[in-house]
Amino acid sequence: MITRENIEDLKPFQARAIIEGLRKGVVPSDYIPFFTVGRQNWIKFVDEDLNNYIAEGGSKVRFINGDYGDGKTHFMSVIQCLALQEKFATSFVVLTRDVPIHKFEVVYQEIVTQLRGNFEGIGIRYLIDDWAKKQKLNLESNEDVKNKEELIEILAEELRSLPGMDLNFANALIALFVVQYGPQVEEKASGDTDLSFDILHQWFEGYKVAKKDLKAFHIFESINKANSKSFLRSLIAFLRHTGHKGLVLFFDELETVLSHATSVRNAAYENIRLLIDNTEYSEFLHIFFSIIPDVLLAEKGFKSYDALWSRVRTVGDSDALNYRSSQIDLHRTPLSTQELVDLGMCLRRIHEQSYRWNAKEIFKDEMISQVCRTQQEMGVLSEVRLFIKLMIYYLDMAEQGGSLDSLNITERLVASQKEIETEKTRQFEPVWDR
Numbered sequence: 001m002i003t004r005e006n007i008e009d010l011k012p013f014q015a016r017a018i019i020e021g022l023r024k025g026v027v028p029s030d031y032i033p034f035f036t037v038g039r040q041n042w043i044k045f046v047d048e049d050l051n052n053y054i055a056e057g058g059s060k061v062r063f064i065n066g067d068y069g070d071g072k073t074h075f076m077s078v079i080q081c082l083a084l085q086e087k088f089a090t091s092f093v094v095l096t097r098d099v100p101i102h103k104f105e106v107v108y109q110e111i112v113t114q115l116r117g118n119f120e121g122i123g124i125r126y127l128i129d130d131w132a133k134k135q136k137l138n139l140e141s142n143e144d145v146k147n148k149e150e151l152i153e154i155l156a157e158e159l160r161s162l163p164g165m166d167l168n169f170a171n172a173l174i175a176l177f178v179v180q181y182g183p184q185v186e187e188k189a190s191g192d193t194d195l196s197f198d199i200l201h202q203w204f205e206g207y208k209v210a211k212k213d214l215k216a217f218h219i220f221e222s223i224n225k226a227n228s229k230s231f232l233r234s235l236i237a238f239l240r241h242t243g244h245k246g247l248v249l250f251f252d253e254l255e256t257v258l259s260h261a262t263s264v265r266n267a268a269y270e271n272i273r274l275l276i277d278n279t280e281y282s283e284f285l286h287i288f289f290s291i292i293p294d295v296l297l298a299e300k301g302f303k304s305y306d307a308l309w310s311r312v313r314t315v316g317d318s319d320a321l322n323y324r325s326s327q328i329d330l331h332r333t334p335l336s337t338q339e340l341v342d343l344g345m346c347l348r349r350i351h352e353q354s355y356r357w358n359a360k361e362i363f364k365d366e367m368i369s370q371v372c373r374t375q376q377e378m379g380v381l382s383e384v385r386l387f388i389k390l391m392i393y394y395l396d397m398a399e400q401g402g403s404l405d406s407l408n409i410t411e412r413l414v415a416s417q418k419e420i421e422t423e424k425t426r427q428f429e430p431v432w433d434r
């Protein structure tokens with residue numbers, strides 16, 4: 001949990017960014033650790049998996065199950081921060097109408113576009129450009145390497161010999177280095193170099209590139225469903241080569257698939273099956289999917305597609321909590337009242353920093369506890385998003401000079417529930433191009 005000293009270090013603009021993000025139901029990624037309270041058992045076992053299994057060559061798929069508002073997205077963000085700290089590369093993909101799970105190529109593009117790791121920037125182009133720059137520095141500092149041609153030969157041999165590395169992927173990496181730093185760079189027109197650079201970046205990012213444009217780089221395939229296993233293994237091999245322990249993928253809001261027509265939904269389930277199968281053929285890979293209970297229980301859920309259901313049918317079968325199982329059940333492991341109170345105090349201090357006022361004088365500790373008790377009485381204590389929404393509302397009212405004594409917490413809680421339900425309904429509304 002963030003300490004008072006940490007919060008004191010926040011500038012008003014930073015605190016305001018956090019509050020504005022929370023209004024939309026999102027914790028800004030840079031401040032995820034500030035709001036990490038509770039569910040320590042889940043975090044402990046995920047951390048153990050990462051370091052003692054995935055980092056040693058294992059692969060695994062887990063489903064983060066919870067109702068709308070239980071904190072699935074936040075929990076995945078916490079795991080992403082943990083994975084990055086442990087030197088894994090990560091990619092967090094939010095499945096939307098623009099990134100639909102039934103369009104595999106689009107999902108792959110988003111995976112590599114959202115790639116993070118021990119390099120500056122976000123995306124695979126930053127990863128490979130960082131690698132190419134380091135190879136250039138190696139050339140300049142290595143007295144045993146006589147010239148660029150020799151370095152390129154060494155690089156080519158290294159890359160092509162990596163376990164799991166596809167020849168096309170290796171050739172693309174070599175081509176990118178040659179285009180950027182090769183012996184003929186100075187002789188080429190800048191326009192030609194820029195064009196080659198763009199072609200290679202587009203190929204790495206999963207976009208369709210004409211075969212005639214790739215042939216000169218000895219690249220003969222682009223990413224598609226058929227070769228996805230090979231490409232994913234190559235990406236992981238390269239990540240390992242650049243100092244990462246492995247790759248952790250996050251797919252958020254998988255439940256949006258339930259609103260699709262049958263044919264589109266089946267295509268989506270086939271791609272989910274494909275991603276799960278990829279873990280069986282890969283090493284150093286962990287995949288997380290966030291779902292709501294209906295994805296497992298409803299007739300339109302996984303059970304409607306036999307090829308997928310045969311792989312996941314045991315998810316959630318046990319009545320007992322198993323922290324090593326493939327299901328992370330957030331609804332059955334809600335935050336305690338004290339953990340919510342701690343979160344409320346954190347929110348209060350950030351709100352103070354944001355608007356430069358003394359919140360504790362008006363919005364006292366008892367008020368935070370009362371909000372928790374009311375949620376508990378109404379059976380919605382587990383809904384963290386609802387708690388945060390209420391807290392921000394009351395802090396806004398207090399900061400603007402309104403008296404909190406006359407406010408009806410139960411009435412406001414019901415109103416906030418309706419707002420969240422409207423957001424949920426809007427999320428599942430079908431759109432013409434789905």
